[in-house]
Amino acid sequence: MIKFLDLQAQYASIKPEIDEAIQSVLNESSFIGGPHVATFEAAFAEFQGAEHCVGVGNGTDAIEIALEALGLPAGSEVIVQANSFIASSEAITRAGHRVVFADVDPDTYLLDLEDVAARITSKTAAIVVVHLYGRPANMAEVKALASAHNLRIIEDSAQAHGAEHQGQRVGAIGDIGTFSFYPGKNLGAYGDGGAIVTNDADLARRCRMIANHGRTDKYLHEFEGRNSRLDGLQAAILTVKLPHLDRWIDRRNDIASTYRTELADIDGLTLPNDVPEGDRHAYHLFVLRTSRRDELVEHLSNLGIPTGKHYPVALTAQPAYSQNESARSDFVANAHGAQLVSLPIGEHLTVDQAHEVAAHVRAFFTDATA
Numbered sequence: 407m408i409k410f411l412d413l414q415a416q417y418a419s420i421k422p423e424i425d426e427a428i429q430s431v432l433n434e435s436s437f438i439g440g441p442h443v444a445t446f447e448a449a450f451a452e453f454q455g456a457e458h459c460v461g462v463g464n465g466t467d468a469i470e471i472a473l474e475a476l477g478l479p480a481g482s483e484v485i486v487q488a489n490s491f492i493a494s495s496e497a498i499t500r501a502g503h504r505v506v507f508a509d510v511d512p513d514t515y516l517l518d519l520e521d522v523a524a525r526i527t528s529k530t531a532a533i534v535v536v537h538l539y540g541r542p543a544n545m546a547e548v549k550a551l552a553s554a555h556n557l558r559i560i561e562d563s564a565q566a567h568g569a570e571h572q573g574q575r576v577g578a579i580g581d582i583g584t585f586s587f588y589p590g591k592n593l594g595a596y597g598d599g600g601a602i603v604t605n606d607a608d609l610a611r612r613c614r615m616i617a618n619h620g621r622t623d624k625y626l627h628e629f630e631g632r633n634s635r636l637d638g639l640q641a642a643i644l645t646v647k648l649p650h651l652d653r654w655i656d657r658r659n660d661i662a663s664t665y666r667t668e669l670a671d672i673d674g675l676t677l678p679n680d681v682p683e684g685d686r687h688a689y690h691l692f693v694l695r696t697s698r699r700d701e702l703v704e705h706l707s708n709l710g711i712p713t714g715k716h717y718p719v720a721l722t723a724q725p726a727y728s729q730n731e732s733a734r735s736d737f738v739a740n741a742h743g744a745q746l747v748s749l750p751i752g753e754h755l756t757v758d759q760a761h762e763v764a765a766h767v768r769a770f771f772t773d774a775t776a
């Protein structure tokens with residue numbers, strides 16, 4: 407049976423380690439803060455090649471806290487791509503800034519940097535770069551654009567743990583990067599969780615304080631912050647999973663290359679572009695584009711093959727942004743909403759299963775009797 411996500415199979419594959427980690431948190435009652443959080447933060451910083459990691463409550467808070475820590479002027483314009491999960495833009499508004507959408511590049515589904523350049527004004531202070539679907543953005547180009555206009559870079563890496571741009575893990579290539587450990591992510595907790603990474607010690611310190619009531623000490627608060635902390639249980643679980651992540655991402659890449667080979671050159675079907683030499687895709691999602699999306703979804707569903715839609719309504723077409731002047735209806739991202747379909751991908755699948763899925767997709771497009 408082919409599943410889109412199989413957290414039970416993942417748990418079964420590492421059960422003794424997970425059970426032991428949970429038991430030790432229970433034995434120590436180290437529920438908030440404590441050694442498990444510190445251990446995970448150090449391990450994740452090292453994994454991502456960042457100097458600092460601050461665990462927070464979830465990936466949405468991570469973006470909001472990162473933006474706040476950057477200390478941008480209130481009401482600044484922050485540019486973000488038109489297709490993402492709403493957290494990428496929601497956090498900008500929550501942090502007291504204005505969301506300015508830029509279109510996506512139809513080849514990568516990431517920010518179209520020419521469109522970004524066209525949207526920069528004297529009020530633009532930052533860019534939220536989303537490594538959507540686990541694909542690393544071209545950070546060299548993003549950095550060149552940002553430094554030409556004195557903009558800060560936040561990397562929303564919620565879908566891209568382990569992705570690399572030219573040998574460097576995403577997250578701390580820009581000023582600050584954010585991660586989600588929502589259970590279905592490539593690195594998922596058993597509840598909500600998130601993290602911020604940066605190479606800037608002062609930014610890391612401010613994030614930590616914002617996430618913990620502006621504390622400098624237990625009863626001393628330098629400013630008003632909030633409560634957004636990664637808890638001990640999640641940290642212990644994530645510490646167990648982290649050493650498996652590279653292997654899991656390799657499997658995702660094996661499945662992606664099977665899909666890529668078997669689904670090449672089909673009329674009416676657009677595959678995601680391969681990443682450039684030297685980059686590593688984390689393949690959180692494998693997203694196809696076709697004008698026959700709904701028919702394909704139904705066809706696969708009838709065969710017991712689940713699919714996803716990421717995302718069926720672009721941010722720029724959401725009611726939440728009906729008053730946002732930058733949300734243009736002629737965005738490529740808006741048209742994609744009806745065409746995107748995600749095939750199953752994950753370490754729970756075998757390459758044989760990927761062949762099976764691909765064969766059914768190919769038959770749908772090429773076999774009149776399918």
Ligand SMILES: Cc1ncc(COP(=O)(O)O)c(C=O)c1O
Binds near residue numbers: 465536
């Ligand atoms: C691109 C992106 N950004 C941010 C988030 C927010 O993460 P969380 O659900 O942990 O708040 C998610 C995931 O849900 C996401 O996919």
